[in-house]
Amino acid sequence: MDNLIIEGTKQTPSINFNAGSGILEISGRSIPENTFEFFNPVLLWLEAYSQVAGEKTVINVKLEYFNTSSSKYILEIFKRLRSLLNDGKDVNVKWYYEEDDEEMMETGEDYQDVSGLDFEIIPIEE
Amino acid sequence: MEKENIYQRELENLEQAKNFLKRSEYSKMDIQLEYKKLVENYEELVDQVKIITKISDRLQNKLDKTNQKLEKTNQDLHDTNVKLNETIDALAEARIGRRAATIVLIVVIALFVVSEAWIEPIIEKNIQNFWIGLILKLAVAVLIKPGEDFTNKYMLKRARKKQLMDNKVVMNKP
Numbered sequence: 001m002d003n004l005i006i007e008g009t010k011q012t013p014s015i016n017f018n019a020g021s022g023i024l025e026i027s028g029r030s031i032p033e034n035t036f037e038f039f040n041p042v043l044l045w046l047e048a049y050s051q052v053a054g055e056k057t058v059i060n061v062k063l064e065y066f067n068t069s070s071s072k073y074i075l076e077i078f079k080r081l082r083s084l085l086n087d088g089k090d091v092n093v094k095w096y097y098e099e100d101d102e103e104m105m106e107t108g109e110d111y112q113d114v115s116g117l118d119f120e121i122i123p124i125e126e
Numbered sequence: 127m128e129k130e131n132i133y134q135r136e137l138e139n140l141e142q143a144k145n146f147l148k149r150s151e152y153s154k155m156d157i158q159l160e161y162k163k164l165v166e167n168y169e170e171l172v173d174q175v176k177i178i179t180k181i182s183d184r185l186q187n188k189l190d191k192t193n194q195k196l197e198k199t200n201q202d203l204h205d206t207n208v209k210l211n212e213t214i215d216a217l218a219e220a221r222i223g224r225r226a227a228t229i230v231l232i233v234v235i236a237l238f239v240v241s242e243a244w245i246e247p248i249i250e251k252n253i254q255n256f257w258i259g260l261i262l263k264l265a266v267a268v269l270i271k272p273g274e275d276f277t278n279k280y281m282l283k284r285a286r287k288k289q290l291m292d293n294k295v296v297m298n299k300p
Contacts, residue, residue, distance in 0.1 A: 036131035068182040103188040107181050114177045
């Protein structure tokens with residue numbers, strides 16, 4: 001299965017999903033003009049990945065800001081990962097936030113509550 | 127178009143429920159199953175709306191905070207800029223003042239030399255009046271200060287005009 005690599009821009013996050021290692025990374029800012037266009041390939045990739053995923057999947061989330069529609073897709077990503085967990089796989093979410101960014105920390109906690117995934121909420125020192 | 131895609135699954139669920147209503151007949155079992163599905167979908171939707179609204183509000187708050195920080199930084203920059211301009215103006219005025227004093231001094235020395243070497247001998251020779259020479263020298267001495275002020279004002283005016291022109295050139299540059 002191919003890895004999914006999308007270069008980040010000022011409006012879209014960078015995506016680096018490695019099917020072989022099971023390490024997925026999403027970072028940057030997410031305010032795309034067309035959220036569906038950006039996230040649909042990501043969700044489709046995750047669907048395909050769920051068929052070949054190894055025992056352990058780690059997703060590193062390093063987002064600094066995202067808009068409302070992106071928040072729906074991020075929730076969707078976690079739901080897809082949740083289904084991996086339901087299949088007996090190990091899924092770990094590493095949610096990074098800037099040390100003084102209280103909002104992003106609390107957002108991570110909310111996603112943790114709603115997704116039922118194992119979250120590590122990690123501050124990044126400036 | 128985009129909205130339809132974002133809520134594709136939700137719209138599909140809604141369509142399914144509507145189609146069920148259009149059916150001419152259904153068993154109790156069918157109703158139970160459909161209702162259960164509808165409740166599950168609704169529950170998921172409510173959960174989704176709750177979390178998205180919460181996150182959205184929080185991130186809007188973050189945006190507002192960043193905006194306030196930016197406004198403050200902007201104001202600070204403006205204040206610093208004003209102070210800097212005042213300092214630059216004061217420095218320029220001092221420099222111009224020194225230059226004006228030098229010019230006036232040179233003019234006074236020149237006038238003194240001219241009066242000693244040229245005008246005074248003429249007065250002594252033709253008018254032979256001690257007071258006229260003295261009055262002339264006094265007039266030169268009295269004119270020193272107004273002369274310096276005038277030169278200073280003139281040079282400041284020119285410097286400001288030049289600065290204005292320079293600013294216009296900078297602003298018109300693409």
